[in-house]
Amino acid sequence: MQPNNLTRRALFAQICCGSYLLAGSREAKFEYAGGTDRIEVYRRQGAHSAKVQTVMSANPSFLALDQVRQRLFAVNEIGEFEGLPRGSVESYTVSPGTGLLTLISREPLSLSATRPRSLAISPDGRFMVVAVYGGGAHNVLPVGVDGQIGRVTQVLKEIGCGPDPKMQATAHPHSVVFHPSGKFVVATDFGCDRINVFSFRAGRMTKIKQIGAPAGSGPAEVYLDDRGLEAVVQHRLGSFRARYKVEASA
Amino acid sequence: MITSVGKADPRYSELENGHNLRWPLSAADAPDSIELCENAEDVVSALQRIVDSGRRPTIRSGGHCYEDFVCSNPGGALLDLSLLTGDRMPQDGERYRISAGTQLGDAYLDLFKLHNVTLPGGSCTGVGAGGHISGGGYGLLSRLHGLTVDWLSAVEIVTINQNGKAALLFCDKNTNADLFRACCGSGGGSFGVITGFLFNTLPRPPKEVATGGVSFDWAGMSEARFVDIVMKFGEYWQTRGKDQDTWGLYSGLELSHSSGGHFGLGIQFCNPDGTCGDLTVMNEYLERFRDCHPIEEHVAVPGAHIAPQTSAKQRPCPGLRSVNIVPWLEATVRGGNGRRSRAKYKSAYMKENFTADEAKCIYKHLKTPVPGVKEGHPILAVGSYGGAVNQSGRGEGTSIAQRSSTLKLQYQTYWNDPKDDAGQLQWMSDFYTDLYSGENVPSRFAGTPYPGKHYEGCYINYPDKDMLAYPFWPQLYWGDGDLYPFLQGVKQQYDPHNIFHHAMSVRPKQS
Numbered sequence: 001m002q003p004n005n006l007t008r009r010a011l012f013a014q015i016c017c018g019s020y021l022l023a024g025s026r027e028a029k030f031e032y033a034g035g036t037d038r039i040e041v042y043r044r045q046g047a048h049s050a051k052v053q054t055v056m057s058a059n060p061s062f063l064a065l066d067q068v069r070q071r072l073f074a075v076n077e078i079g080e081f082e083g084l085p086r087g088s089v090e091s092y093t094v095s096p097g098t099g100l101l102t103l104i105s106r107e108p109l110s111l112s113a114t115r116p117r118s119l120a121i122s123p124d125g126r127f128m129v130v131a132v133y134g135g136g137a138h139n140v141l142p143v144g145v146d147g148q149i150g151r152v153t154q155v156l157k158e159i160g161c162g163p164d165p166k167m168q169a170t171a172h173p174h175s176v177v178f179h180p181s182g183k184f185v186v187a188t189d190f191g192c193d194r195i196n197v198f199s200f201r202a203g204r205m206t207k208i209k210q211i212g213a214p215a216g217s218g219p220a221e222v223y224l225d226d227r228g229l230e231a232v233v234q235h236r237l238g239s240f241r242a243r244y245k246v247e248a249s250a
Numbered sequence: 251m252i253t254s255v256g257k258a259d260p261r262y263s264e265l266e267n268g269h270n271l272r273w274p275l276s277a278a279d280a281p282d283s284i285e286l287c288e289n290a291e292d293v294v295s296a297l298q299r300i301v302d303s304g305r306r307p308t309i310r311s312g313g314h315c316y317e318d319f320v321c322s323n324p325g326g327a328l329l330d331l332s333l334l335t336g337d338r339m340p341q342d343g344e345r346y347r348i349s350a351g352t353q354l355g356d357a358y359l360d361l362f363k364l365h366n367v368t369l370p371g372g373s374c375t376g377v378g379a380g381g382h383i384s385g386g387g388y389g390l391l392s393r394l395h396g397l398t399v400d401w402l403s404a405v406e407i408v409t410i411n412q413n414g415k416a417a418l419l420f421c422d423k424n425t426n427a428d429l430f431r432a433c434c435g436s437g438g439g440s441f442g443v444i445t446g447f448l449f450n451t452l453p454r455p456p457k458e459v460a461t462g463g464v465s466f467d468w469a470g471m472s473e474a475r476f477v478d479i480v481m482k483f484g485e486y487w488q489t490r491g492k493d494q495d496t497w498g499l500y501s502g503l504e505l506s507h508s509s510g511g512h513f514g515l516g517i518q519f520c521n522p523d524g525t526c527g528d529l530t531v532m533n534e535y536l537e538r539f540r541d542c543h544p545i546e547e548h549v550a551v552p553g554a555h556i557a558p559q560t561s562a563k564q565r566p567c568p569g570l571r572s573v574n575i576v577p578w579l580e581a582t583v584r585g586g587n588g589r590r591s592r593a594k595y596k597s598a599y600m601k602e603n604f605t606a607d608e609a610k611c612i613y614k615h616l617k618t619p620v621p622g623v624k625e626g627h628p629i630l631a632v633g634s635y636g637g638a639v640n641q642s643g644r645g646e647g648t649s650i651a652q653r654s655s656t657l658k659l660q661y662q663t664y665w666n667d668p669k670d671d672a673g674q675l676q677w678m679s680d681f682y683t684d685l686y687s688g689e690n691v692p693s694r695f696a697g698t699p700y701p702g703k704h705y706e707g708c709y710i711n712y713p714d715k716d717m718l719a720y721p722f723w724p725q726l727y728w729g730d731g732d733l734y735p736f737l738q739g740v741k742q743q744y745d746p747h748n749i750f751h752h753a754m755s756v757r758p759k760q761s
Contacts, residue, residue, distance in 0.1 A: 155325055
C-alpha cells in the first residue's frame with residue numbers, strides 16, 4: 001500500500017492509513033510506514049514517494065520518530081513474544097543521509113502487557129512510556145544514549161471499564177504523550193473513557209489526575225498544545241474531538 | 251494485621267526466595283514488597299492496596315512453586331499467605347477447613363488428631379495447601395482415595411471484580427460453580443487468592459502402612475537389565491495395578507542418574523481397609539523384581555525425604571528387612587521439605603507402560619554425564635498413578651484432565667552453584683525432548699508428551715516453562731478437550747482485568 005497523508009507534526013506524527021501508520025521526518029524527506037509484518041521507508045520525491053527499504057517487524061502499528069537523536073521507535077502490537085503473553089518495542093537508528101533504518105534493539109514488555117498500541121519518548125530521550133492496550137497497563141522503559149532500550153522499570157496497571165461491553169470491558173490505554181517539560185505524561189484510556197495525567201520524575205510515573213471523558217466515547221489519540229496546557233483528544237467511539245485542560249503545572 | 255516487608259527490611263532477603271533458589275532470576279525481577287497476611291480480611295485489604303497502586307500481585311502459600319510464577323514480580327507485591335493457618339471450622343461446624351497457608355504436615359496432624367481423617371495429598375510436609383490443592387493435590391494415598399480436589403466441597407477466594415474491587419467469594423457447586431470447578435485442580439495464580447478450602451467429608455487414613463523398598467546398583471547395570479526393570483514396573487500399573495485390591499499400593503521408581511551409584515524402588519502399602527495384616531499384594535509386587543537383582547540397601551522410602559529413623563513402633567515385614575510396617579501417621583509426617591537449592595523440574599503422565607525404546611532412551615540419558623556440571627542430583631521419579639484417580643465420575647466437576655494415566659513422571663535435578671544452571675537445564679531438556687520425540691508422539695507434537703493413546707500431558711503443579719515454546723502448551727496441562735476454553739471463560743468472568751497472571755496461568759481469550 002502506498003502511504004499518503006503525511007504529517008509534519010513533531011513526535012506525535014501518527015496518521016492511520018488503512019493498516020499503515022506513518023511518521024514523518026522533520027523535513028518530510030523520508031516517510032516510515034508500519035504494516036502488519038514490516039516497516040517500509042519511503043523517500044519523498046515531489047508529490048510521490050518511492051520505497052527505499054523494507055525492514056521486517058512484528059506488527060509495528062505505531063512509530064515514533066526522535067528527530068533530535070535520529071531514531072525511530074516502534075511498538076510491536078502483538079499478543080505473544082518468546083512464548084509469553086506480552087508485546088515488545090523496537091528502536092532503530094535512522095541514517096542521516098539516506099533515512100535507512102538499522103535495528104538497535106527489541107525489548108519485551110512486562111508479562112501480560114499484550115498488544116501495545118503506542119509509545120512516547122521523553123523530551124530528553126532517556127525514557128519510553130508505552131500504552132498497553134490489550135494488557136491494560138503502562139510500561140516505562142529506559143532508553144540508552146546509544147538508543148538501546150532497557151528492560152521495563154515500571155508497570156502501572158489500569159483498572160476500569162466503559163459502557164460498551166465489547167470494546168470497553170476492561171481498561172485499554174491507547175495513547176501517551178509527554179508534556180514539553182518532561183515532568184508529566186498525559187494518556188488516554190479507550191476502555192475506561194478516561195484521560196490520565198501522571199507526574200514523571202526520575203523515570204517513574206505516578207498518577208496525579210483522572211479526567212472523565214463522555215461515557216462510551218473511547219478517547220484515543222492525544223496531542224498537547226505547544227504550551228502543554230490543553231490536551232486534544234480524538235474519541236474513536238464517539239467520533240469527535242475534544243479539548244481537556246491538563247493543568248499540569250510544571 | 252498486614253506486615254509489609256520492603257527491600258530495605260532485614261527480613262526481605264530471607265523472604266524473597268521460595269524453595270527453588272533460582273527465583274527471582276535477578277535482583278531486578280524481585281518484588282518491591284512482600285505482604286504478609288494473617289487472615290482473609292488482610293488479604294482483601296492488601297490486595298485492594300496493591301491493585302489500587304497499579305502493581306501486580308503474586309501469591310505464595312508454602313513457597314514451593316517450581317517456576318518463577320511467584321518470586322519474579324518486578325516492581326510488584328508478593329502476597330505471602332504462610333501465616334494464614336487458622337483452620338477454624340465454619341459456623342455449621344460440620345466441615346473441615348484448611349487455610350491456604352497451612353503446611354501439609356500440619357494439616358495431616360490436625361485432621362488425624364481431631365477427626366481421624368486425612369487428605370490424599372503430597373508427601374512433602376512443608377508444602378503449603380494453597381498451591382498444592384489448587385493444582386490437584388496428589389500423593390501416596392491418591393490411588394486409594396483419589397486427588398485432594400476430588401474431595402473438595404467449597405473454596406473461599408478473594409477476587410478483583412470489573413470495577414477493581416477486592417471481595418471474598420464463597421464458591422461451591424451451587425454458588426459461583428464455574429469458579430469452584432476452576433479451583434479444583436487448574437493450578438494457582440489464575441483467578442484470585444484462595445484463602446481456605448472446605449471439605450464436607452474426607453477419607454479415613456490407614457491405620458498402618460508397610461514402607462520401604464529395594465534398590466538397584468548402577469555398577470554392572472546393563473541396558474537390557476535396566477529396560478527389564480523399567481518395563482516390569484510400568485507393566486504392573488497398566489495391568490494388575492488397576493485391580494481395586496491393589497489401590498493401597500503406591501510405588502515409586504526413583505531413577506537416579508548413574509553418577510549416584512544406585513536407583514531405588516520404593517513402596518508404601520496398605521490394604522484398602524487400611525491395614526497390613528495381609529501382605530500378599532505387596533509381596534506379589536516385589537516378587538516381580540526378584541530376578542532383577544535388587545539389593546536391600548540405599549532404599550528410597552516414599553515420602554521420607556529425611557532418612558527414616560528406626561522407630562520403636564515399626565515391625566519388619568517377613569522376609570524383607572528393607573520394608574517395615576509403621577503407623578500411618580508416623581510414615582506420613584516424617585517427610586520433610588528437602589533443603590532449599592537451585593532446581594529444575596518437568597513432568598509427564600503416561601497411560602501405558604514404557605516401550606523398550608523409551609526405557610533405552612532413559613538408560614542412555616541417565617548414563618550421560620551432565621556436561622560441565624560440578625554437582626547435582628538428577629532423578630526421574632516415576633510414580634504409580636491411577637486407581638481411584640481414574641475411577642469413573644471422579645473427574646466430573648474438577649479441572650484435572652488426566653484421568654486415564656497409570657504413571658506420573660517427575661523429572662528433577664538439584665544443584666547449588668549458579669554456574670551449573672546452563673548445563674543442568676540443557677541436560678534435562680535434551681533428555682526430555684529426546685524421550686518425547688519417538689514413535690508415540692505425532693511429529694507435530696514432538697518433544698512433548700502430548701495427550702493421546704500413550705501419554706496424557708503434564709502436571710500443572712510440576713510446571714515447566716520450556717513447554718511455552720509450544721503453542722499447544724495449554725493442551726499439555728489441561729488436555730485438548732473443552733477444559734481450557736472453560737477455564738478461559740472463568741478467567742473472563744472472575745478476573746476480567748487479568749490481575750492474576752504468571753507465565754503459565756490461564757490466559758484471557760483475547761490477549
